[in-house]
Amino acid sequence: MLLSLFYIFVFPGLFFLSTYGLNVEFIDRKLYARIQNRQGPPWFQQLADFFKLIGKEGIIPTNADKGMFTMLPAFALAAVSATILYIPLWNVSSIYPFKADLVVVLYLLTIPTVVFFIAGWVSNSLYATIGAVRTITQLFAYEVPLFMALLGPALLAGSWSISEIAMFYYKNPLLTLVNIPGFLVAIVAMQGKLERVPFDIPEAETEIVAGPFTEYSGRFLALFRMTIDIELIVLASLVGAIFLPFYAPNNLWLGIVIYLVKTLFVVFILALIRSIMARLRIEQMISFCWKFLAPAAILQIVINLIVKGVL
């Protein structure tokens, strides 16, 4: 019981996720800044921003749905934080593995996006509404390739459990090479899920201010920002667990170091993509996802089926 509470609230639960999330956002921003030839923020910038936002007045628009408006940020935060319990971190097995937890994780990861949509919708503001519609439109574009990209490795491993998939590739590390197309698809789709350049269309600041978050302020906005930070880690951990099967099952500290290196590697790729591209238009994004990303993901599944047949 006590151990469960420790897992949920301290490590790898809420406390670890939020501190690591803030640090990863710092690393992401620092990398972005250095690539752009800028100095970048100091290490405590994210923490300072977070506490400053918490302390600010949270304004609720008069014609917004008050209950929904205040409840949604916590809802999104809870959904992404719960996900971490089913993803293998420092060990090959996650904390509470069960059959088909991959499906649960993918659905839990869809919740924040849907929450952003509802948040934009209940804000009852023009820019927020357009941002919300764009969020949900974009969801249909990247979600299917992301699911299929993760389905490929699962097919080859013959399991719906992330822990079992991780174990399979840990035992057969060479088979990871088969999954490279899926890894690339997952990285690009993640960029869409996290709403970062080139897929930051829902919150394109020069067009629709802040998209769904236009009316959000104070602690509500702080929770949303925290949600996005944690989502970044959760997705990086998920991709790391499935596509980068490096673990140290008998050594806790080495395991943690490997875990950090893996997630930071994914964050580095994401920062690189973010800095070398311009934002696409929504219709360009959708046609890109369905014309290139989805076929690439299907290709991955076909390859994996063939490899499975050969084995």
Added chain:
Amino acid sequence: MGRVVIPVGPQHPALKEPESFTLYLEGERVAASNVTLGYNHRGIEKACEGNTYIENLYLIERVCGICSHSHSTCYITAVEEIAKVEVPKRGLYIRTLIAELERVHSHLLWLGVAGHEIGFDTLFMYSWRDREVVMDIMAMLTGNRVNYAINKYGGVKRDVTDDQKEQVLKAVETLEERTKYYIDVVYEETTLINRLKDVGRLSNEDAMRLFASGPMARASMIDRDTRRDDPYLAYAEIPFNVITDDHCDVLGRTIVRAKELIESYKIIRYVLKNMPQGEISAKVPRRIQAGEAFARYEAPRGEDVHYVRANGTDKPERVKLRAPTLANLASITNMLDGGYLADVPIVIAAIDPCFSCTDRAISIKHLDSGRENVLDFEGLRKYSIEWYKNQGFDASKLNKKLVL
């Protein structure tokens, strides 16, 4: 979603100055659009009539923050023409040098803004880093980074030394190398081309009909450049090419501006090499004889036009200026209609707008009755006092104390 009315401005993250664009959206497409001017009127033309010529020099310099040298040179050229002053050759060459450095600074700034509007912040940071090089050169040559204040009636205030020439040449070399890189980026970067190509189309005929000017016109294949067509300063002696492009869209405007940078470097090199020796300024009387003059100037954003009428005193009777943005604003609804909402910021940014230079007068429109009326200064003052009284703050008494 049905038809949605979206206000872009007067306060909006895409706009650096207040201006109102009303967009009628059908889904993500802009069905119709409307531009409203008048949020940033400063009454500079009127103020010029009350100031002496010397004071106006400082005021005109502040019409625009980016092309301050353009406005000041254009105005001074008109006044010098009335006074029939012959500016020494060296003075003209130094003015040309500053003018071209200003063009470099303005185009690099625009490239950054364009990058930011399409979410390409790396381009923004890179080109603004390079803009620092020009601004440092400006600070070295004139003493100021923004409002250079190197012009005076009859010439310029500061000479250029050989040491400074060396430094300018060195800076131009760095900038040329980086500009060539940006031109490669514009021609090759896929996401950038996707966002710029076929966006904000303005055909050659439309550009002619709507009086587009500057890079806007040249990107629509109108071969027009005041520097060549009606030479002023030292441009008659300087060889350079007028860049045109047949894309007729935002990509074309980007290419034109990037290539104009290369031409500007050539002009700067030529000016530094061939700068004649001698005086840098001539004497001009405080009172300008009666007469009128009209000056044209190719500012970085397009053609700038100043008209000055003198009546023999030390104050001008009338100063009229038309900033290039006013000429280019006419075509903006033409370019926005039928496009995507996502392209609105870049289309607006592509004319390199400077709204405060353009703004004309205050007009108040009553939304309920559709009635419009114009407020003069007294009326505006009364209105503001009334407004603050309703807020519980009596400003009229405060003002009396200040007067006493």
